[in-house]
Amino acid sequence: MLEKNLAVYPGSYDPLTNGHIDIIERGLKIFDKIIVAVLKNPAKTYLFSLEERQQILRSIFKDPQKIEIDHFEGLLVDYVNRKGINTVVRGLRAISDFEIEFQMAMMNRKIEPRIETIFFVPSDAYSFLSSKLVKEIYQLGGEVGSMVPQIVDLKLKEKFRQQK
Ligand code: ADP
Numbered sequence: 221m222l223e224k225n226l227a228v229y230p231g232s233y234d235p236l237t238n239g240h241i242d243i244i245e246r247g248l249k250i251f252d253k254i255i256v257a258v259l260k261n262p263a264k265t266y267l268f269s270l271e272e273r274q275q276i277l278r279s280i281f282k283d284p285q286k287i288e289i290d291h292f293e294g295l296l297v298d299y300v301n302r303k304g305i306n307t308v309v310r311g312l313r314a315i316s317d318f319e320i321e322f323q324m325a326m327m328n329r330k331i332e333p334r335i336e337t338i339f340f341v342p343s344d345a346y347s348f349l350s351s352k353l354v355k356e357i358y359q360l361g362g363e364v365g366s367m368v369p370q371i372v373d374l375k376l377k378e379k380f381r382q383q384k
Contacts, residue, residue, distance in 0.1 A: 225252035227307040239346035243311040
């Protein structure tokens with residue numbers, strides 16, 4: 221039996237930002253439960269290991285009945301099928317996200333027509349925020365504590381202190 225009120229929110233979360241949290245909170249207005257699925261792509265280099273990325277998420281979201289933290293490797297549709305989920309949640313920031321998100325949603329639909337992708341638009345405070353930008357700022361010695369959870373702020377400072 222497929223669970224109707226369950227959705228998966230896949231992503232790299234390298235690291236988690238307040239933009240991701242905003243999308244998860246909006247998602248919970250519609251879905252009973254969201255599985256935050258952290259992607260492990262062996263072809264990609266991450267700043268935070270899979271374990272670190274999941275640990276950060278687990279320290280923020282403590283109710284597994286509502287928000288479950290998981291990970292996956294390979295095709296999202298395979299993961300979604302394994303879990304028996306109908307819906308994929310993604311975030312749409314400024315126009316730049318549209319093309320790639322549209323391509324991905326269409327491709328996933330081609331492989332598995334059953335799956336629907338639902339997009340949430342973040343608060344405008346986060347519409348220009350990305351994990352990539354956050355990493356660049358900390359790497360250059362800056363900080364954006366209002367854009368990431370406190371644990372991420374601390375961990376980013378730690379990472380870049382270690383690298384110096
Ligand atoms: P991916 O590598 O899958 O893009 P990300 O962790 O960068 O992984 O993003 C996961 C999802 O969250 C994507 O749908 C992305 O558009 C969305 N997202 C990331 N940052 C924000 C933000 N600031 N506001 C809204 N959505 C966001």
